[in-house]
Structure formats: C-alpha cells, structure tokens
Amino acid sequence: MIVLTTKKQKEKDNEERLTKAMDILNGVAANSTTPRNIRKTVKDTTIALQEVDLSVSVRAANAISTLDDLSQDPNMPSYARVTLWQAVSILESIRE
Numbered sequence: 001m002i003v004l005t006t007k008k009q010k011e012k013d014n015e016e017r018l019t020k021a022m023d024i025l026n027g028v029a030a031n032s033t034t035p036r037n038i039r040k041t042v043k044d045t046t047i048a049l050q051e052v053d054l055s056v057s058v059r060a061a062n063a064i065s066t067l068d069d070l071s072q073d074p075n076m077p078s079y080a081r082v083t084l085w086q087a088v089s090i091l092e093s094i095r096e
Helices: 001-029 036-049 056-071 078-092
Strands: none
Touching: 001 036, 001 056, 001 078, 036 056, 056 078
C-alpha cells in the first residue's frame, strides 16, 4: 500500500514538473522576439511532451536532447537560452 502511494505521488510530481516545463516552453514559443525557427522547434517539443504513448521520463529525455541541441544555436537570444535551460533543469528532475 505504501509503495503504491509513493508511486502515485511520484507520478503526480512528474506530471506537475512536466506541466511547469511546458508552461516555460510555451512562453518562449509565444515570444515574438524569439527567432521563428527556434519558436517552431520549441512548439514541436511541447507537442512531443504531451504524447501519452511514451512514459513521462522518455518524453522528458527526448525534450532535453532537443532543447540542448537548440540551445547551441548561434541565433538564440541569451534570454531565451536561459529560459530553455530553466525548462531543461525541471525536465531533468523527472524520474520514474
């Protein structure tokens, strides 16, 4: 019973972290001063985070990989890079 409760709590925490990261990413995607290619990739990443076919940790790992590559883009404004790093930090805390 305790294991089940802990598992459900962990799932709830992971979903909350995922939602928080998606909110941050949506802010970057909605910012008109962010270059178009970066906004598109961030939107695509947000959509991929919502896929229910994969586990939360797999979705987070895929998003981290994409965002890490994106943060290396020389056209990335510094404020957007820092914001993406914040989302990556939240996604890294997701564990199963």
